[in-house]
Amino acid sequence: MSERLVVVGGDAAGMSAAAQARRLRDAGDLEIVVLEQGQDVSYSACGIPYWVGGQVGERSDLIARTPAEFAARGITVRTGTRAEAIDLAAGQVHTAGGERLGYDRLVVATGGRPVRPPIPGLDADGVHGVHRLDDGAAIRTAIDGLPGDRPRRGLVLGGGYIGLEMAEALQRRGLEVTVVLADPLPMQLLDADMGERVCAAMTAMGMTVHTDQAVREVLVDASGRACGVRTDVGSYDADLVVLGLGMGPEARLAADAGLALGPTGAVDVDRSQRCRDHPEVFAAGDCAQTFHRVTGEVAHVALGTHANKQGRVAGSVIGGRPARFAGVLGTALTKVGDLEVARTGLCTTQAEEAGFAYRTDTIEGTTRAGYYPGAEQVAVKLISESGSGQLLGAQVVGGPGAGKRIDVLATAIWAGMTAEDLAGSDLSYAPPFSPTYDPVVVAARKVSRTEQG
Structure with a gap:
């Protein structure tokens, strides 16, 4: 009798799980349905800054495979379909459209959630996150603007990977760039002596970097559009504000269903990516908790490399092949200039x-x-x-x-x-x-x- 695998989330972890499960089990044995709330699946969010900056030409260049390509491999991908709830007792996923989709195995791959502190004005027009391809498209549209009304001043909040990459992207597009961060230096996962080198390079490129300044308010003009930010030290004008404040786990769907979360706020899983309290449910990617290879302690590290590997582990186990995730070191690489x-x-x-x-x-x-x-x-x-x-x-x-x-x-x-x-x-x-x-x-x-x- 055929089983059904439902995957919630159609990017790195979710599609890796679906693809690996399909490699190991044919369509007559396992039906695979992927629910994705957006219109894109299997895309490179890490490539968004380079698309915004012009090094990548087209949106489609960031998409590894389309729903049609997955369908040809026996994987049904339903875009524009939001999972509203999971009923663990009934083995069902409830969609925003009112459907109750039954499952035998479930993979929760809801990804990460951009950090958005409770700052007044953070939701104003002209403030952009960098999470999905639609975010990149919105920033590109804002930069292009109307003739004679294109933004001149870009302001980036945060000095991590996305903050650095977006600062360079805005500068490449001709904007004057200011970076404001609450930390003493950019790249807080570097030691101070190395972070100082990064800060010096940004300044040498012509960027203005304000450190040790937590943003208290996003300033808005009479039309309600962001026009700058205020810190305890001063105010900085901007025509465009980009958020690069980091990522946390998007685990609300799992938590509401009753799946256990770990101390990191991500879904608690074992090394086969199974939820510890519901073995028919798996979680992988930025929504899942993992462990550090050196310390052995629990960790949450939002990187696409880990998400793809965790998805593959989940798909292997669902497909009948034993697999275990081996932990993380948080290895990462970026550039500024x-x-x-x-x-x-x-x-x-x-x-x-x-x-x-x-x-x-x-x-x-x-x-x-x-x-x-x-x-x-x-x-x-x-x-x-x-x-x-x-x-x-x-x-x-x-x-x-x-x-x-x-x-x-x-x-x-x-x-x-x-x-x-x-x-x-x-x-x-x-x-x-x-x-x-x-x-x-x-x-x-x-x-x-x-x-x-």
Whole structure:
């Protein structure tokens, strides 16, 4: 007898779960229905800043597969269909249209929710989030404006990944850019010495950065449109306001149904992505709680890489193949101008909170052999456990070619390597790509030499 899998949410986690379940079970054995409240599925939200900035040409370029393409693979995708409630006892999803859709297996993949603090005026016209493709389209339309009435001043709230990327996107489109953040420096998952490099690069690009200033109010004009913000220090004018304040789990549908949430506010799941109290229900992606690979503690990290992997784990289990999610390091990479910014594992604040006795080591190097054209400066910082040299975290900030070195460091931390292990590893060398000793190895050698006395 055929079973039905219902997936709520049609982006990274949801579509990965649906696609993997279909690979393992044919349509005669498992019917798959995906409910998506928007009009797009399987799209790259991470690409929105680059679409806004003009590096990506068309909206369609950010869509990996359409509903029609999924239908050809035996997956029914119903766009414009909002799930209003889940009845766990009856095994049904209630839609906004009044339908009660039964399920044998359910995947909750409702994603993340942009952080929107209770600030007066935050919902005014002219204030834009960066979450869905429609958000990107709205920002593009606002930037294009009417002839003679295009915005000149863009203001970004927040200095995380989205904040940096949107600040650069607005500047590329010709706006004067101001960034306002409540934190002391941009990129709070970097240590201060590395964050200072990011802030300096933004200033050098011509951006105005105001730190340590929580926004108290979004100012509106007589028509009710946003025209600036007010902090405790001052007011800053703007024709366009973009929010980059981070993401939290969108778990309200799950919570209202009675699914247990963890201390992060995300759905509590085991390592197979099953909800602990309802084994027929799975949760994956930004709505689901996970755990940190280094500390073993619960975590919520909203990244598309994790969402796709978690969805695949859920789809594998539903399809009959055992699978377990292996945790996260929070490895991430972005850029502002020509400066590449990357991090993985624990920063010093996180290492201290986790109770590690740690040390930090930072080296300066170049992305290529120093004599080779195009060699750029790069700083590599390692956080390691004092005594053992166990790698706990890493940060890389530098010119073009610097950032992807974080993957070597993430792999080393994932594998439980010490600095000495990494220092002796066999990394590639050629002048167009690296000095004889890559900066990653130089940083590891610095740690291991000190640990050995």
